[in-house]
Amino acid sequence: MPTIIPFPARYSAFALCVVGLVACLAFVLVSPHLWLAWIGVAAFAALTATGIHDLRQARHAILRNYPVIGHLRFLLEFIRPEMRQYFIESDSEAAPFSRAQRSLVYQRAKGDPDNRPFGTQLNVTIAGYEWINHSMQPTKLANHDFRIVIGTPQPTDANPAQVCTQPYSASVFNISAMSFGALSANAILALNKGAQMGGFAHDTGEGSISQHHRVHGGDLIWEIGSGYFGCRNDDGSFNAERFTANARDPQVKMIELKLSQGAKPGHGGVLPAPKVTAEIAAARGVRVGVDCISPSSHSAFSTPTEMMHFIAKLRELSGGKPTGFKFCLGHPWEWFGIVKAMQATGITPDFIVVDGAEGGTGAAPVEFSDHVGAPLQEGLLLVHNTLIGVNLRHRIKIGCAGKVITAFDVARMMALGADWCNAARGFMMALGCIQAQSCHTGHCPTGVTTQDPLRQQALVVRTKADRVRNFHRSTLHALQELVQAAGLDHPQQITAHHIVRRISDTEVRLLSNLVMQVQPGALLGPLDAQHNVFRTYWPLASAESFQPVTQSPQGLVPGFAMAA
Numbered sequence: 001m002p003t004i005i006p007f008p009a010r011y012s013a014f015a016l017c018v019v020g021l022v023a024c025l026a027f028v029l030v031s032p033h034l035w036l037a038w039i040g041v042a043a044f045a046a047l048t049a050t051g052i053h054d055l056r057q058a059r060h061a062i063l064r065n066y067p068v069i070g071h072l073r074f075l076l077e078f079i080r081p082e083m084r085q086y087f088i089e090s091d092s093e094a095a096p097f098s099r100a101q102r103s104l105v106y107q108r109a110k111g112d113p114d115n116r117p118f119g120t121q122l123n124v125t126i127a128g129y130e131w132i133n134h135s136m137q138p139t140k141l142a143n144h145d146f147r148i149v150i151g152t153p154q155p156t157d158a159n160p161a162q163v164c165t166q167p168y169s170a171s172v173f174n175i176s177a178m179s180f181g182a183l184s185a186n187a188i189l190a191l192n193k194g195a196q197m198g199g200f201a202h203d204t205g206e207g208s209i210s211q212h213h214r215v216h217g218g219d220l221i222w223e224i225g226s227g228y229f230g231c232r233n234d235d236g237s238f239n240a241e242r243f244t245a246n247a248r249d250p251q252v253k254m255i256e257l258k259l260s261q262g263a264k265p266g267h268g269g270v271l272p273a274p275k276v277t278a279e280i281a282a283a284r285g286v287r288v289g290v291d292c293i294s295p296s297s298h299s300a301f302s303t304p305t306e307m308m309h310f311i312a313k314l315r316e317l318s319g320g321k322p323t324g325f326k327f328c329l330g331h332p333w334e335w336f337g338i339v340k341a342m343q344a345t346g347i348t349p350d351f352i353v354v355d356g357a358e359g360g361t362g363a364a365p366v367e368f369s370d371h372v373g374a375p376l377q378e379g380l381l382l383v384h385n386t387l388i389g390v391n392l393r394h395r396i397k398i399g400c401a402g403k404v405i406t407a408f409d410v411a412r413m414m415a416l417g418a419d420w421c422n423a424a425r426g427f428m429m430a431l432g433c434i435q436a437q438s439c440h441t442g443h444c445p446t447g448v449t450t451q452d453p454l455r456q457q458a459l460v461v462r463t464k465a466d467r468v469r470n471f472h473r474s475t476l477h478a479l480q481e482l483v484q485a486a487g488l489d490h491p492q493q494i495t496a497h498h499i500v501r502r503i504s505d506t507e508v509r510l511l512s513n514l515v516m517q518v519q520p521g522a523l524l525g526p527l528d529a530q531h532n533v534f535r536t537y538w539p540l541a542s543a544e545s546f547q548p549v550t551q552s553p554q555g556l557v558p559g560f561a562m563a564a
Contacts, residue, residue: 013069014051020044081437096360101405102429108474109430109467129502130511132411132494135487144473144480145199146172146491148419150254150397151322151350162312164350165320168219168253171200172491173410173476175468176401176422177223177258177326179207181271181280182362182439186459187431187448192218193461194430194468203422206258206294209246210283216465220251223326224314225258226268227294229284236293238300240317242285247318254351255314259298259327262359262402265373266330268296277451304334304341305543312347324351324396328359329379332533333548336541339386344543348395353422354379356402360425362449363440376402377416377515382533384417385516389523389534407478414494415511430471431464 024040031037047068054060054067063070100121107114122129151164175195180188182205189212195202196218204213206225213220224243227236231243247255260266271280271292281288301307307325315323329335342348356376361369374382380400387393400413401422410421425433432446439449447459483491486498496512503509516531527535540548 010066010069014048014054014067017044017047017051017068021048096358096403097405097425097429097435102435105405105426105429105471109471111470111474114474114478125502125505127502127504130412131500132408132482132486132498133500134485137487138484139487139489141480141484141489144476146476146479146483148172148397148492150419152395162315162347163320164315164322166322168201168322170253170420171198171472171476172414172420173472173479174201174221174399174420174422175203175427176359176424177203177205177221177256177261178424178428179205180210180212180283181207181275181451182449183428184444184447184450184456184459185210185212185279186456186461186464187428188212189215189461190431190459190464191427191468192216192220193465194427194472195219197465198469198472200472201253203256207280208283208285209249209252210279214251217251219253221254221256222247222252223256223258225294226296226298227284227292228300229286229292232285236295236299240313243314244317247314247321252318253321255318255321255323256351256353257311257314257323257325259325260330260355260373261326261361262328262355262357262373262376263361264364264368265328265355265357266296267365267368267372269294275451280451302546303544304337304546305345307338308341308345308347308349311349312345315350322350324349324353326353326355326399328355328357329374329382331546331548332382332537333540334546335382336386336538337543337546339390339392340541341543342392343390348392351397351399351419352383353399353401354383354418356380356400358402376400376413380413380416380418381515385518385531386523386534388520389518389530391521391524393520407475407482410475410479411482411491411494412499414491415496415499416515419492427468427471430467432459432467 021041021044024037024044027034027037028041050071051067054063054070057063060070062073066073104114106112147169149167150170151167175191178191183191188210192202192213193216196216201219201221202213203221204223206223206227206229208230209220209222222230224231228238230246231239233239246252273289273291276286276289276292278288280286280292284292286292298307301310311323311325315321327335354376356379357373358375380398384393384398387396387398397419398417399420399422400418401424403425404410404413404421404423405426413421428448429435431448433448434446436445438444442450442452444450444455447456450456479491483489483494486494488494496515496517497510499511500508501511501514516533518530518534522530523534523538527538537548540550542549
């Protein structure tokens with residue numbers, strides 16, 4: 001008796017499509033004027049063709065075993081982030097920003113009330129919860145336009161190349177580095193218009209100054225990356241003449257040399273040739289349709305001392321504008337080498353921006369996003385304390401970036417040593433970003449991170465510029481209320497003594513008792529009483545090389561902790 005091979009149930013959906021096609025064809029033969037039958041023929045024919053293709057393709061095993069119905073799995077996988085974000089995750093679950101954080105940005109950007117009824121939704125008994133101590137005598141401040149002066153002129157006997165002659169009065173909250181190319185033209189236009197209306201600064205990102213940055217005249221911080229976009233020769237090396245032409249534009253207020261960024265420190269980048277449009281090529285000074293390469297390191301200098309001289313050169317070529325650098329902390333001896341180069345040359349940057357490893361980017365390898373670079377707290381603490389330890393802190397302002405969203409985030413960073421904060425994703429959300437996390441695909445649903453001209457039209461510049469301005473203003477208004485509650489006159493007065501952190505169910509401690517604090521000038525003498533990071537790595541640092549000069553008796557320590 002012949003063996004009967006049962007029809008596998010997994011082909012049922014495909015079989016039903018075939019049956020449906022046959023049935024609709026029969027209806028067409030009987031009633032050729034019945035339009036529903038023709039629609040059925042078209043629909044079932046498409047599904048049947050899909051099933052045949054699924055059975056023949058070799059890429060997806062699921063589709064070969066489950067023709068037609070297998071596509072449902074890929075659909076569910078595609079919409080999973082949205083389903084989780086909107087229906088499953090809690091308001092305080094951050095991935096990378098919580099629903100509560102995003103809602104706060106949206107409310108402030110739209111000018112909606114951001115007050116919350118019924119008390120906090122945070123668990124105030126969990127380890128890591130923090131708060132700022134309030135005063136019995138709160139202050140009353142006239143406004144929330146907190147500003148700092150970046151680029152205080154050096155002594156008159158200093159080398160002219162070392163002197164900032166055009167200090168910049170900056171807001172304590174500004175737009176962090178995001179390039180045209182990573183962001184759409186409309187996003188750049190809206191950000192810069194919002195910055196212009198609100199009186200704060202807009203960092204260009206390493207993609208240089210595009211025509212869209214210039215339309216509304218908002219203050220610019222020009223970021224110079226390793227590709228020297230906007231100031232490069234054809235071979236990718238630095239071009240002083242092109243730099244000078246851009247840097248002396250009155251709209252450019254500061255020059256920022258980018259060493260690394262938090263999301264992918266130590267990693268270069270390539271903008272593929274098809275994405276190098278005429279607009280992007282014009283802004284970056286590269287050729288249309290040719291791969292645009294950002295090297296992982298700079299070619300203009302190779303030692304800390306050379307780096308200081310390059311910063312002095314940029315400051316001189318810019319006409320004396322505040323000039324500094326941005327980096328994510330890596331090897332401590334490299335940072336210490338830069339500080340020793342400041343001591344050896346007498347050249348100091350006007351500012352340093354510390355980027356945390358929790359920072360975002362359009363696209364980065366997962367290992368880099370998750371496991372490379374120091375988080376903002378550790379990087380900021382080490383930079384701040386090192387400068388205090390060599391008596392240079394008063395000459396250098398410190399900015400920071402890395403998941404700064406709320407006024408408390410700003411206050412906390414200032415307590416750790418920052419003079420001002422930058423935000424990128426916060427201002428992206430003010431533009432309408434919904435955290436779809438499709439920035440690298442070109443299919444951004446809100447037109448923020450795409451070069452597709454049709455998708456960009458969804459982002460209306462005037463409306464979104466208002467939202468950018470509103471988010472900045474409302475955040476600083478909230479910061480004003482925090483400062484007043486603490487009994488202070490300016491957020492720069494907030495210190496680690498004002499912030500309290502819960503350690504356990506039964507113990508809380510001031511942040512000042514948990515983090516490293518170095519006394520002025522302490523690194524200029526014996527290091528025996530200093531934190532282990534200084535005892536171990538300071539002797540290894542050299543102004544003449546980014547490499548460690550020798551090993552300690554115990555060898556290179558693989559890591560370091562910042563807590564006291």
